Amino acid sequence: xxxxxxxxxxxxxxFFMIIAFFIPLRGxxxxxxxxxxxxxxxxxxxxxxxxxxxxxxxxxxxxxxxRDWQYNVILLIFLAIMMIAGFVGRPGGGVFLYLFxxxxxxxxxxxxxxxxxxVASAAFRAFRARTPEATLLLIAxxxxxxxxxxxxxxxxxxxxDLVEWIMTxxxxxxxxGILFGADLGLISMxxxxxxxxxxxxxxxxxx
Amino acid sequence: MNILDRLVKFDRRILFVFVAxxxxxxxxxxxxxxxxITRPVKHVYDRVExxxxxxxxxxxxxxxxxSEAELYPATEAFLEHCFRKNLRVYMMGLWPxxxxxxxxxxxxxAPKYNKEYGVDYINIGYRPGGPVMLVSLGRxxxxxxxxxxxxxxxxxxxxxxxxxxxxxxxxxxxxSAGDPGxxxxxxxxxxRYGTPIATATTAIMAPQQYPYLSSRxxxxxxxxxxxxxxxxxxxxxxxxxxxxxxxxSIVHLLLVAFIILGNMVLLYQRRKK
Numbered sequence: 001x002x003x004x005x006x007x008x009x010x011x012x013x014x015f016f017m018i019i020a021f022f023i024p025l026r027g028x029x030x031x032x033x034x035x036x037x038x039x040x041x042x043x044x045x046x047x048x049x050x051x052x053x054x055x056x057x058x059x060x061x062x063x064x065x066x067r068d069w070q071y072n073v074i075l076l077i078f079l080a081i082m083m084i085a086g087f088v089g090r091p092g093g094g095v096f097l098y099l100f101x102x103x104x105x106x107x108x109x110x111x112x113x114x115x116x117x118x119v120a121s122a123a124f125r126a127f128r129a130r131t132p133e134a135t136l137l138l139i140a141x142x143x144x145x146x147x148x149x150x151x152x153x154x155x156x157x158x159x160x161d162l163v164e165w166i167m168t169x170x171x172x173x174x175x176x177g178i179l180f181g182a183d184l185g186l187i188s189m190x191x192x193x194x195x196x197x198x199x200x201x202x203x204x205x206x207x
Numbered sequence: 208m209n210i211l212d213r214l215v216k217f218d219r220r221i222l223f224v225f226v227a228x229x230x231x232x233x234x235x236x237x238x239x240x241x242x243x244i245t246r247p248v249k250h251v252y253d254r255v256e257x258x259x260x261x262x263x264x265x266x267x268x269x270x271x272x273x274s275e276a277e278l279y280p281a282t283e284a285f286l287e288h289c290f291r292k293n294l295r296v297y298m299m300g301l302w303p304x305x306x307x308x309x310x311x312x313x314x315x316x317a318p319k320y321n322k323e324y325g326v327d328y329i330n331i332g333y334r335p336g337g338p339v340m341l342v343s344l345g346r347x348x349x350x351x352x353x354x355x356x357x358x359x360x361x362x363x364x365x366x367x368x369x370x371x372x373x374x375x376x377x378x379x380x381x382x383s384a385g386d387p388g389x390x391x392x393x394x395x396x397x398x399r400y401g402t403p404i405a406t407a408t409t410a411i412m413a414p415q416q417y418p419y420l421s422s423r424x425x426x427x428x429x430x431x432x433x434x435x436x437x438x439x440x441x442x443x444x445x446x447x448x449x450x451x452x453x454x455x456s457i458v459h460l461l462l463v464a465f466i467i468l469g470n471m472v473l474l475y476q477r478r479k480k
Contacts, residue, residue, distance in 0.1 A: 029346075036343050037350060040336035047335075100307055108272025116458070120226045121219045123465040128473045138470075142463050148410075148433055150240035151456035160243050172417045179418060 007196040014194040054079070140166060222465065229461045233453035240453055247420055248437040251405045251427030252288070254378060260293040262377040263370060265402075267392065268298065268305035270384035274409050275308060278382045280448035281407035281435035282312045285380055288442045290320040296328040297370055298356075301340075301387040306332045306356055309382075325364035332356035337387035341395040345373035345402070373400035382407045389416065393424050407434060 013035060020032035058072040085096040129135040146152040147163030192198035258264070266285065270278045289296050298313065300306040310330055322328055331352050334340050343350050348370055352361050361367035369375060379402055383389040389406040397404045403426045408416060410431025419425040429438055432455060435448035 033343065033346065033350065036336075036339045039339045040343070040351070043335045043337075043339075097307070100304075101311065104304070105272040105275055105308070109275050112273040113276065116230070117223045117226055120222045120458075120462060120465060123462045124219070124222060124469040127466045127469060129470055130473070138466065142466060145459045145463055148431075149456040149459045150242050150433075150436075150452045151460060153243040154240055154456075157243075160245055164245060167414060167417050168421065171414050172421050175415060176418045 003199075003202065006202055007199070011194055011196060014190075051079075140170075225461060226458060229457045230454045233457050234450065237450070238453040238456075240456055242433075242436050242440045242449060242452055244437050244441060245434075247428040247430070248434050248441070249427075251380075251429060252438065252441045254403065254405060254426050255285075255288050255292060255294070258292065258294055258377055261295060263295045263297055263366075263375055264289050265376050265379040266296055266298045266309065267379060267381040267383075268300040268309035269302050269381055269388040270308070270409075271302055271304040272308070274384035277409050277432045277435065278384060278407055279308060279312065280432065280446060280451075281429050281438060282309060282382055283316055283446065284435060284438040284442055284444055284448070285382075285407070285429075286312055286316045287319075287444050288438070290316060290322055290327070291442070293327075295326075295366055295369075297366065297376070298328065298330040300333045301337060301391070302384075303333045305382075306330055310356065325359075325366060327366070329361075329364055329366045330356040331361070331367075338391045338395040341391055342399065345396050345400040347372055373402050376402050378403055378405065380405045380407070383412070384409050385412070389419075389425070393419055397424060405429075407438075 017032060017035065020028045055076065058076055061072045062069050062076075082096065082099060085094070085099055089096045127138060127141070129138050143159075144163050144166060146155070147159040152159035152163070189198065193201065255264070266282075266289075268282065286296065296313070298306060298309045300309060313328060313330065317324070317328055332355065334344070334351060336343075340351060344352075349361075352367075354360055355364065355367065373396065379392055379396065381389050381392045381404065383392075383406055389404070389408060389412075392404050392406075396402060404424070405427045406416060406425055407429035408431070410433070413428060413430030413434070416425055416428050416430075420428055429435055432448050432451050436452050439446055439448050
């Protein structure tokens with residue numbers, strides 16, 4: 001029962017939602033809407049699970065005094081500060097907004113700006129034309145990198161049009177192929193889950 | 208030891224210094240490179256231009272502070288265009304931090320055009336649920352939206368009462384940095400309800416949107432900071448994105464130089480063997 005009931009629920013809800021997509025009758029749409037509202041409510045609870053998991057992982061690192069455990073303490077302190085500021089202050093304002101605008105935004109932007117330096121290092125060390133395919137990729141990458149910024153237009157007015165052709169023709173063709181493959185795989189996986197063949201979501205393996 | 212032998216072994220922090228200088232110097236001493244306008248950006252601009260006054264544009268702020276540098280300028284430029292055309296803005300977000308960032312842009316731009324909250328624009332805040340939420344939103348907004356971002360009952364605001372379903376939305380602009388984002392708007396909203404979708408994405412996501420541009424599931428695309436700079440140029444609001452173009456141009460040239468140098472080292476190592 002412990003393993004059968006979840007499979008029955010997944011099968012029933014999943015196939016009902018598929019059928020409801022094609023049947024515009026009010027009864028089907030109302031039940032479909034109710035199920036969707038339940039889903040949204042359940043998703044909101046995932047925020048709490050995320051916070052709980054974050055606290056558990058960091059407390060564990062602090063207790064075991066792993067490397068740089070002091071940063072885990074700082075993380076938990078700021079988590080608590082933001083939560084208290086959000087609960088105590090007025091929605092969308094006050095201390096929470098101050099902390100968001102003056103700490104969270106600049107720090108988040110700074111973290112991502114570090115990527116620029118790592119890309120520069122990768123450009124020197126890893127972007128090497130070791131094979132004919134890699135050479136083709138590099139040539140396309142160099143053309144797009146120059147054509148995508150104003151200096152490309154400044155060097156030659158036709159550069160942006162060349163880059164647009166690369167994006168619209170070979171890039172689109174390749175992306176479409178990848179999307180078709182990925183989506184067929186997704187449909188296959190969804191059917192396996194609906195039919196109970198794939199049960200990894202329960203913590204078990206395949207049939 | 209010749210120069211290529213030195214390049215094999217040198218400290219990569221020297222590269223970091225070059226990148227830092229390439230970013231800082233053009234910001235302090237602008238070059239003023241002209242910004243060309245590409246077709247995907249022009250399509251977004253033309254669509255907004257074609258909307259009659261009073262049309263409702265949903266602006267979905269689907270990014271977090273990590274992508275703020277690329278997408279916030281696009282947010283401000285797009286809002287500027289909407290308010291200049293007297294369009295009504297219905298802001299929301301699929302990411303928790305998105306509506307707060309969007310609110311910052313609203314507070315900058317709306318007062319310039321004497322726009323009134325609740326009448327000309329509204330922010331309903333973060334809505335969890337991704338694709339399922341979008342399906343419900345398009346069918347019946349009241350099922351999901353009871354209050355706005357600040358907790359005000361949505362029915363007490365004229366614009367809140369005006370938007371009941373996807374039929375009332377004339378255009379959706381999603382400023383998207385990942386998942387959930389533009390793909391969900393296309394699949395779960397536009398495909399179902401027919402509302403046209405435009406998007407501004409980070410530069411790394413932009414190539415992935417071309418199949419949807421080609422099939423007209425997206426009406427236009429602002430790709431990265433360059434896309435934002437193009438839109439700022441079109442709406443005659445030269446701000447952060449245009450200012451960043453000189454630095455971006457120099458850094459891109461620098462990266463190309465690094466690639467060429469790295470391949471020269473590779474050729475040299477192969478010859479040595």
